[in-house]
Every structure is written in structure tokens, then in C-alpha cells.
Amino acid sequence: MIDEGRDVQDWLAISIPRQRLWLCHGWRKTLDWPVSTAAAGVGEREGSGATPRGWHRIRAMIGASLPAGTVFVGRRPTGEIYSPTLAARAPERDWILTRILWLTGSEPGRNRGGAVDTLRRFIYIHGTPEAEPMDEPRSHGCIRMRNDDVIALFNRCRPGMPVLIEDGD
Template sequence: MREGIAISLPQQQLVVQRDGRTRLTLPVSTAAAGADEREGSGGTPRGWHRIRAMIGADAAPGSVFVGRRPTGECYSEALRRAHPRRDWILTRILWLCGEEPGRNRGGNVDTQRRLIYIHGTPDSEPMGVPRSHGCIRLHSAAVMTLFDLCRPGMPVWIGAQ
């Protein structure tokens, strides 16, 4: 791949390629339920995707998002204790869109409608361990670095490589 992001589910790793060279390698956390494209599965969808939208370019580190909108909150342990069941989406969002009809686009396998993102998560969450509800999680500093290397439409491969 000359330009894009490759996410390895077995390795729990994200690699950014630009100009045919590896620019960034980061540990991630993908779905606790494993790989699965189906709506309601809680799995991380495989195959070719693209970045549909980039959200939060000017948000402060730790900014909380709900429904892709900043809440005005900044993540803290006190906020976590007040909302123990919240799935924290922090700092930046790269919203993914499937590129393969019938596999990750359309019907009950549509990555975009499933609201699958690459997004920030609290620094207390472990990386390299599958724990998400389907998204690809990174710590805030990592997702900010990644965000600056990306553009809308950039290809994303998610697989067992």
C-alpha cells in the first residue's frame, strides 16, 4: 500500500503508510467480540474501508464525544466514576466507511451505519488487548498523532495480517 492505514487484528497494531514508507506504528484495542461485520455483533469489521470523516481537529486532548459531537466535558476519573457504563470516545474520531458491498458496506454489514471509528480512549485502557465494542481505540496522544497524518478518503485495511 502506497498510502493508507493497515490494522492487524491478531497483532492489535495500526500502521500508517505514506509515500510507500511506514510513517507510524501504534498499538490499538479492537473488539472484544473479535472480527465480525454484522450489525449488533460488537465485532470489528474486516476488509477495505476509507476514512469518511475526520472529527475533532481542534478539540483538546481528552475531549468527550457523544454522537460525534463534543459534550464540553474533558475526561477525568471523577467523570468516569459518574458514568461507569459510558463507552468513552475521546479527543479525535476517524469515522470509517466500508468499501466492499456485501462484506462491510450495505445491508446488515455496513461499517458506516454501525458507527465504527478509530478514536481516542482513556489512557487507563490497555492497548494491544481487544476490549472495544467494535471500534479501533487508541490513547489520546496516539490518536492526535494519527489524525495529523490522515485525510478524508484515505484507505484503511482491517484484517488478520
């Protein structure tokens, strides 16, 4: 998936065991951040609540000019900014905050198409409340990041950028 021809390509690597995301330039890791992947582990099946593995691409980038803490529902800003008071009023919400990098699978039969389609499962890299722990699996399938971290990442990404999610060291 990475073309090491004339142009060195930027891409993202996510390690499930290490709970880390790296921005890579060619085969060199240039920046890294802690993440939180699925509490249900790894898996591609619709309804599993698991983080899908393999090669993906960034399908869409949402929230570019919005303030940190912007609340999203259905990939649309609600007009709310996350706060502990808001969280107390809606304790059941799975908070999707600040920015969304919506992923699509690149491997037919593994993470693209049918009951294993990452895009139709609405798998994102997104911001989360600061009180949520990083470095441990706690999400519902997505890759969660601190809000400042997801902004820093978002500003270095582009639609179509390759993303590799691995469950091995």
C-alpha cells in the same frame, strides 16, 4: 485499493492479531501505534460488537481543534474533558475521546450496505481513557487508541484515505 502509479498513496493498516495500526506510504510502513479492537472479535454484522474486516475509507474526521480528552457522544463534543472523576460518575459509558476517524466500508456485501455496513455501525478510530489497556481486544467494535497517538495519527490523515483491517498475520 492502493494505486502504485505515479503518486504514492498514504493509507492505514490495522492488524487484529497484533493489535497494531500502521501509517503506510505506498507499501512501506512509516509509523505504528498500539490499538485495542473488539472484545467480540472480528465480524461485519450489525449488532455483533465486532471489528469489521477488509478495505475501508475515512469518511469523516471529527475533533480537529479540540483538546485531548474531549468527550464525544453521537460524534458531537459534550463540553466535557475526560477525568477519573467523570468516569466514576458514569461507569457504564463507552468513552469516545479526543478525535474520531469515522470509517466507511469499501467492499459491497462485505462491509458496505445492508446488515454489514461499517458506516451505519458507527465504527471509528478514536481516543480512549489512558487507563484502558492497548494491545488487547477490549472495544465494542471500534479501534481504540491512546489520546496522544490518535492526535498524531489524525494530523496525518485525510478524508477518503484507505484503511485495511486484517485478521491474519
